[in-house]
Amino acid sequence: MMTEQMNGHTRPATLEPLRLPVNGSVRPWPEQDEPGQSETSADETGRWRHAVSAHRGWAAAVPIVLVNAVAFAAQLAFLRDHLPWPSAGQVLVAVALESIAVYLAWQAHLAQLADDSAMRLRMAAYGMAALIGAMNYSHYAAPHWRPTFPAVAFGMASAISPWLWSVHSRRESRDALKARGLIEPHAVRLGATRWAWHPVRSARVMRWAAWTGVADPAAAIAGRFPPAGATAGDARGDSGGGTGDSGGDGVPPPPPPAWQSMTPGGDKAAAIMADRPGLTNAEVAVLAGCDRRTVQRARNALTRTGQE
Numbered sequence: 466m467m468t469e470q471m472n473g474h475t476r477p478a479t480l481e482p483l484r485l486p487v488n489g490s491v492r493p494w495p496e497q498d499e500p501g502q503s504e505t506s507a508d509e510t511g512r513w514r515h516a517v518s519a520h521r522g523w524a525a526a527v528p529i530v531l532v533n534a535v536a537f538a539a540q541l542a543f544l545r546d547h548l549p550w551p552s553a554g555q556v557l558v559a560v561a562l563e564s565i566a567v568y569l570a571w572q573a574h575l576a577q578l579a580d581d582s583a584m585r586l587r588m589a590a591y592g593m594a595a596l597i598g599a600m601n602y603s604h605y606a607a608p609h610w611r612p613t614f615p616a617v618a619f620g621m622a623s624a625i626s627p628w629l630w631s632v633h634s635r636r637e638s639r640d641a642l643k644a645r646g647l648i649e650p651h652a653v654r655l656g657a658t659r660w661a662w663h664p665v666r667s668a669r670v671m672r673w674a675a676w677t678g679v680a681d682p683a684a685a686i687a688g689r690f691p692p693a694g695a696t697a698g699d700a701r702g703d704s705g706g707g708t709g710d711s712g713g714d715g716v717p718p719p720p721p722p723a724w725q726s727m728t729p730g731g732d733k734a735a736a737i738m739a740d741r742p743g744l745t746n747a748e749v750a751v752l753a754g755c756d757r758r759t760v761q762r763a764r765n766a767l768t769r770t771g772q773e
Contacts (some may be wrong), residue, residue, distance in 0.1 A: 529567075529629045532622050536601060537563045539619035543604040563623065566594035570630035577638045589628035598624030649678055650747060653685045666690065678751030684743050729754030735763040 533732065540559035548555055556713050569590035576583035602620030639648060653674040660667045672684035724736035734753035736743065738760075744752070746760045 523531075524732060526633075528669055529626060529633075532626050533563055533567060536597075536622040536626070539604065539615070539622065541599050543601075550719065554606060561625075562597055562600070565622075566590050566627050567630075569593060571625035573627075574630055574634040574637075577634045580638075580640060583634075587627070587631060590630070594624045594627045650680050653680050653682055655682055655685075659741075679744065679748050681743060681745065681748060684741055684748065687741065687743075724753075730757045731755065731763045731766075734760045738764060738767055 497709035501538055535557050540562055541555060544550075544555040544558055545552075548558065550558070569586055573583040573590055576586055587755050598620040602616045602621045603610065605613055605615035605619055609617075653671065655667050655670065668687050670689045673689040674680070677685075677688065679685045681690055722736075724733050724740060727733040727736060730753070734749050736748050737752050746757045746764070749760045749764075750757050
């Protein structure tokens with residue numbers, strides 16, 4: 466029994482009860498209970514990765530800064546020998562030359578993150594970087610523009626900066642679009658053994674999963690070949706022939722589940738989870754035509770009623 470002192474008196478200390486989340490993992494801090502707002506482990510993992518990416522996004526600027534610093538130093542070294550200006554003026558010219566493509570690439574980055582058209586800005590950045598890179602190359606090239614190591618290194622440093630920006634922009638843009646549910650997750654992955662022994666069936670599963678948006682292999686296989694249909698197909702000897710959705714083995718496709726004809730929303734999500742309990746919130750949201758919060762509320766309702 467733990468005690469604590471207060472005003473000279475000893476009394477039992479109040480212990481905060483240990484809270485265990487639904488999925489069984491112990492957290493080092495208490496969680497707030499918000500009905501209808503609990504998340505699955507997959508959603509928590511996605512939020513964690515997005516937070517890490519957002520808070521450590523500055524690390525992506527390190528190679529860009531280094532590349533531009535090398536290009537700037539090369540420009541400045543050439544200008545010190547060929548431009549009879551004060552040192553401040555030489556630095557200003559070098560900074561101005563190397564910052565043009567960086568500015569255009571930054572504007573393209575902002576446009577892409579805002580889900581706006583960035584192609585013209587991106588092409589302008591590439592073109593200006595190629596021009597400045599050619600200038601930097603010419604400073605250190607051998608006669609008749611023959612390549613040397615400094616020429617190639619410094620010319621590439623000037624030309625590659627917008628391309629590095631575009632790589633970073635595309636990654637951040639896809640993360641933001643995926644968080645908003647505007648792009649699809651990665652397609653289902655089937656194992657090499659399954660492809661080797663059942664190539665045609667694997668292709669049918671991939672085709673079905675690509676249209677429905679199911680990324681879980683077990684859910685995709687069960688969705689395309691429900692247990693009854695798969696057993697009947699195996700009994701007739703599935704040789705992989707045919708191209709139709711009936712499987713080419715003479716077995717008619719199973720009747721569609723009842724939830725396919727339901728109106729998109731929470732009721733449809735609940736029916737899908739009751740029919741296929743292994744699907745994640747993201748997969749159910751695609752099939753039900755609603756957002757993940759609606760799916761989570763339906764999942765909480767099923768959990769309370771013990772139907773899932």
